[in-house]
Amino acid sequence: MPIGNRIYRIATNEWPRAPETGQTADDHKEVGMGLRTNPTQRQRRLGIELRRLRLAAGLSVGAAAAHADLGPAHLGHIEAARTAIPEAKLRALAAAYGCRSEPLVDALVAMGQATGKGWWSEYKTSQGSHTLDLAELESSAKSCRSFQWLYVPGLLQTPEYVRALITGGEPDAEPALLERYIEFRLRRQHVLTESGLPFHAVIHEAALHMQFVSPDIMRRQIQHLVQLARLPQVRIQILPFKANVHPPRFSMPFVLFEGPVPELGTVYVEQPVTPPFICEPSQFAQFSDSFDRFSAVALDPIDLDLEPELHAKRDSLGLIRHLMYNL
Template identity: 65%
Template structure:
């Protein structure tokens, strides 16, 4: 079997995590490879995500590294066993690898936490809102390409409405609800859709108001924290034009997770339709949304 030319984010992450564990265990590539019955070049290819690794070899390496976190090892085995195929596979020839990696992460994560300050998060968007964004951001795209992108983004919402019911927590800056580049009626329907999505028991939506006492995140780019089987396998997706939008370093994961916790702490209480309407006086996220919808 030949070496991979284009590894997915999942495959790259597995290699990075195996290398991290080897570094923690203090073993060279040659020493680690001998424990698992591999050649040093073969293990090098595995850590570089250029080739696959069977379950037995993953467990042998974990034992050699002294890793006693069974949940972490099971998570690595699951990553190695995954085929990476899903509904997103139908788009391989037309969309970017990052878009496909994002869809795979959404389909496999245990939980998702997202912060947005300019747009409504993609998996909460209505088709009309998404279409308006693409028309404004990519005016030269063909109608076919645009509709395909809208369709893809709608399919991504399966993480919220499909069988897995992934725990989803969004902090959205109030600024995103005031943007007029999608048109007033489109925005109104989008805001109403946010309220409807908040009815789902596994969805939490909070609004960070303009009048928040502080902006606690140390960076301005929107981001998504995808929770893995264990915290060590979390992945952060940063919406920024950098070479790779995915972050997996342990120190960086902790930084983004902490930033999201602080953003949530200063945001308004989440949209909760169980609270009596008269108590929503802009003291929580639903109250602010109602003000935006019905204020003259």
């Protein structure tokens, strides 16, 4: 397997995005264009939500399509994210489904009208599709909550920490591809420093003991966490080894993205096999409950504005200082 492909699996859990090609279907002539062969997560999510609303209304594809003057095959392609849907037809479907939540309908319309273009677009030839989808999701999320137990969360990593993480797992990686990935990771971090994305991280103490980076790199990484904690919208907690909490119900790290409305929350699960995005509201609620449980037993957040005497209570800053002393 080429090194370039192997590093995609290590760094992004995904193969490179396939070329944007289309194909014409006989049963889809009313669209007048080729069908998508590689839809984005946003496009797939729109189709998932429209199908969920249709099923909740108890309508068949044919019956629902008739309400919006669509052919059944056309609606099938919309639900499968193979083609777009005009605003008027989306609103007609929502009305037929009995969806009375204007914020939800407006959010679905916005998803359908989004171009998907952003700073990440220039990386289409060097990044996996899931990584590009993640960048787009971060750019549109209302807030983000991350649980990590082996690594520092990606949005909080220093360049040298990223480099050590990737090169340690793939020492023969192509240098140009490696540099491109590091550049992409650092661009993603602008959502914290420029866009002001509200970000809450619970990091297990184990992540700060991992020795795939040198003590000097880890020390600077910890210092970077403290600096980022100064941002008003960033909240960082350390979950210590001694915390009275059962092992994670979900054994993999995960990130919770709050959508424009509660129904559109998304879980990003860091694992290498199945698609990493979870859109089912009940599953989002399960991950959210787990995050809240971890946060409740984690140490108080890093807060440099507290009076010195208030740090007498064991908190995340105190543990971090102890760890740095022992590096």
